[in-house]
Amino acid sequence: MKPVELKKDIYWVGIVDWNKRNFHGYSRSPLGTTYNNFLIKDEKTTLIDTVEREFLDELLCNLTQVLGKDGKIDYVVVNHLEPDHAGCLKEIVDRYHPEKIITSPMGEKSMKAHFHYTDWPVEVVPTGSEISIGKHTLQFIETRMLHWPDSMLTYVPEAKIAFSNDAFGQNWATSERFADEVDRPTLEKRMAEYYANIVLPYSPVVQKTLASLAEMELDIDMLCPDHGLLFRGEDVIFATDKYMEFARQEPKNKAVLVYDTMWHSTEKLAKAIATGLVEEGVSVRLMDVKHNHHSEVMTEVFEAAAVLVGSPTHNNGILPGMANMLTYMKGLRPQNKIGAAFGSFGWSGECVKQLTQWLKDMNFEIVDPASVKVKHIPTHETYSDCFELGRTVGRAIKAKIGG
Numbered sequence: 576m577k578p579v580e581l582k583k584d585i586y587w588v589g590i591v592d593w594n595k596r597n598f599h600g601y602s603r604s605p606l607g608t609t610y611n612n613f614l615i616k617d618e619k620t621t622l623i624d625t626v627e628r629e630f631l632d633e634l635l636c637n638l639t640q641v642l643g644k645d646g647k648i649d650y651v652v653v654n655h656l657e658p659d660h661a662g663c664l665k666e667i668v669d670r671y672h673p674e675k676i677i678t679s680p681m682g683e684k685s686m687k688a689h690f691h692y693t694d695w696p697v698e699v700v701p702t703g704s705e706i707s708i709g710k711h712t713l714q715f716i717e718t719r720m721l722h723w724p725d726s727m728l729t730y731v732p733e734a735k736i737a738f739s740n741d742a743f744g745q746n747w748a749t750s751e752r753f754a755d756e757v758d759r760p761t762l763e764k765r766m767a768e769y770y771a772n773i774v775l776p777y778s779p780v781v782q783k784t785l786a787s788l789a790e791m792e793l794d795i796d797m798l799c800p801d802h803g804l805l806f807r808g809e810d811v812i813f814a815t816d817k818y819m820e821f822a823r824q825e826p827k828n829k830a831v832l833v834y835d836t837m838w839h840s841t842e843k844l845a846k847a848i849a850t851g852l853v854e855e856g857v858s859v860r861l862m863d864v865k866h867n868h869h870s871e872v873m874t875e876v877f878e879a880a881a882v883l884v885g886s887p888t889h890n891n892g893i894l895p896g897m898a899n900m901l902t903y904m905k906g907l908r909p910q911n912k913i914g915a916a917f918g919s920f921g922w923s924g925e926c927v928k929q930l931t932q933w934l935k936d937m938n939f940e941i942v943d944p945a946s947v948k949v950k951h952i953p954t955h956e957t958y959s960d961c962f963e964l965g966r967t968v969g970r971a972i973k974a975k976i977g978g
């Protein structure tokens with residue numbers, strides 16, 4: 576993709592990673608992603624962030640298209656040290672010898688640990704610092720733990736642009752650059768997926784950061800995350816409102832039944848519980864972890880009021896696919912969920928007890944009856960218990976969301 580002039584002398588020089596499916600080793604990105612980075616031509620020409628190392632050649636090509644063959648970069652702003660954004664930093668420093676490499680106080684520590692440099696001209700910019708680059712000013716706001724300690728946002732008041740790094744990002748490879756050029760429901764889905772799998776544990780930080788940005792009364796006319804589509808005009812409010820909504824984690828009238836099964840008994844329980852939930856007017860998702868990546872399950876869990884987890888007993892424990900799922904889910908700290916457990920067993924039958932412990936560890940609200948457990952193959956009576964469990968959870972959802 577060619578560089579795009581976003582505003583006078585401010586360019587998108589990023590990369591579209593069309594075929595990325597495994598994002599950072601833990602999340603599935605079914606529609607690819609982009610690494611957005613930006614170049615401001617001024618008395619001190621400034622590069623904001625880089626891209627993944629494998630796209631170095633494409634980045635250099637983009638920079639040459641804007642700067643010419645002998646163009647120089649005076650300053651590099653590093654909003655975040657994760658390798659999808661700082662992956663080409665060393666090569667940029669070696670090639671362009673910038674006068675300043677600008678980073679947050681936590682960024683300096685992270686930069687040392689990543690690059691082990693001795694003589695880089697690093698300038699540390701705590702919240703409130705600013706640097707003039709000629710016609711433009713760079714103002715820096717730390718966004719600690721959104722989503723790394725080093726993360727920061729760079730604001731350019733003359734252009735009314737905020738470069739927010741991972742915050743407000745979406746994994747979506749597109750030829751379009753702006754949110755107003757793409758399908759809105761898909762955009763919202765991509766935003767929710769990114770939030771659910773990356774930002775969710777830091778929801779309190781999101782709320783605090785949005786509140787302090789509002790207090791600063793920054794006039795933002797373009798909000799540029801480092802992944803996916805950029806927001807301009809009224810879409811800036813759309814994006815910040817969406818984040819406020821995401822951070823509140825208000826549950827929807829939806830239940831996710833996530834399970835693993837060897838011989839399908841546990842799956843039969845899931846289907847019977849789902850029938851009870853549907854009877855109560857709840858929208859249901861049934862997700863076998865063998866057929867649904869844990870990040871796809873998490874995107875559904877994020878919006879759901881209830882999460883029902885199922886596994887047969889396997890070697891006195893639960894199946895590894897569910898252990899993987901629950902480890903992932905717990906780390907993302909979802910809030911405001913109702914939980915229940917179900918599973919089939921053969922002799923010792925630890926599954927439901929262990930699943931329930933996971934739910935308790937995640938502070939899920941456990942309804943009574945909280946589980947269904949069956950020896951081997953479910954009977955008519957088991958299905959009836961499942962149906963009742965579904966209805967109980969359904970009623971609890973209604974009480975929770977005020978339906």
Ligand SMILES: Cc1cc2nc3c(=O)[nH]c(=O)nc-3n(C[C@H](O)[C@H](O)[C@H](O)COP(=O)(O)O)c2cc1C
Pocket residue numbers: 835836837838839840841842886887888889890891892919920921922923924925950951952
């Ligand atoms: C390799 C293996 C290990 C198992 N380990 C246990 C166990 O430790 N305790 C138990 O109660 N059942 C155990 N079972 C029995 C299953 O829990 C039982 O077959 C159950 O009905 C399977 O449910 P599913 O149809 O949902 O896979 C084991 C089954 C297999 C195949």
Ligand SMILES: [Fe+2]
Pocket residue numbers: 655657722723741
């Ligand atoms: Fe990141």
Ligand SMILES: [Fe+2]
Pocket residue numbers: 657659660741801802
């Ligand atoms: Fe990123």
